[in-house]
Amino acid sequence: MYDSHRKVLFRTLLSLGGRCYISSxxxxxxxLELQPLPRLVEVVDQRCFAKKDYIWFNHIISLLVRGTGGRMLMVRYWRGMERFGGVEAYNRKELFTVDGITSRIELLEVDIAGRRLVPVRSLGQNALFVGLTHCLHISTETFPSISADSVYLGCRQQQSYGFSIYHINKKKNHRRVAAKHKFVYDMTRGYTPDARPYNLDEYLVHYVDRSHNLSKSCMNHINSCFI
Known part of the structure; x- marks a missing residue:
């Protein structure tokens, strides 16, 4: 799939084991191989889902995250299940509805050797923060204020999709998704958490959407610490 400038469309870059991987x-x-000439080598083929309206309007997004033990994880978000066979084609326990739109989130492991995506049922005592420029894998044993077994959206995606946290295995009387974090928008700084001081989760959902040219040295340091 290419855009009007003949550039490959991608969502995330991930460095793992000395190699660079790209998700569409x-x-x-x-x-990404650099020798003998730069080229992209296919690891997993999911082009059957690459219809233009899915891609241009963000009805499907796929984000790579470095997990524990050298694993590569993917968070794939399907928005508007009527476009993907309708709600009847899926386990209703996996679906959730926000602002009248029924969606689904998959947690997958990228099996490089097997060239496939393998469903992951739980993150255990970990959580993922996924955004436009960064994706983080966080231990909730180290940071107990973070919700375990959950996926946090970056602040910009929260504005578009209407929720902040997806709980992979929801508990009794526990909703599948949580309300958006409160952010304020500034023309020069973009979205910033409304509360002062920031909670850790508010800081991280803001961080994963920050552009690299705005990231300060302390932000880069905290990124390496969390990983």
């Missing part, structure tokens, strides 16, 4: 919006995964 629909969930295909490629390895």
């Amino acid at each position: 919006p629909e969930g295909s995964v490629y390895l």
Whole structure:
């Protein structure tokens, strides 16, 4: 899938084991090779989901995250299940509705050797923060204020999708998704948490959407500490 400038569309870059991997919006995964000439080598093929309206309007997004033990994880978000066979085609326990739109989130492991995506049922005592520029894997044993077994959206995605946290295995009387964090928008600084001081989760959902040219040295240091 290419844009009007003949550039490959991708969602995330991930460095793992000394190699650079790329995910496309629909969930295909490629390895970037530099020798003998730069090229993308297909690792996982998911192009059957690469219809233009899915991609251009963000009905499907796929984000790579470095997990524990050298694993590569993917969070894939499907927005508007009527476009993907309707709600009847899926386990209703996996679906959630926000602002009248029924969606689904998959947690997957990228099996490089097997060239496939393998469903992951739980993150255990960990959580993922996924955004436009960064994706983080966080231990809730180290940071107990973070909700375990959950996926946090970056602040910009929260504005678009209407929720902040997806709980992978929801508990009794526990909603699948949580309300958006409160952010204020400034023309020069973009979205910033409304509360002062920031809670850790508010800081991280803001951080994963920050552009690299705005990231200060302390932000980069905290990134390496969390990983």
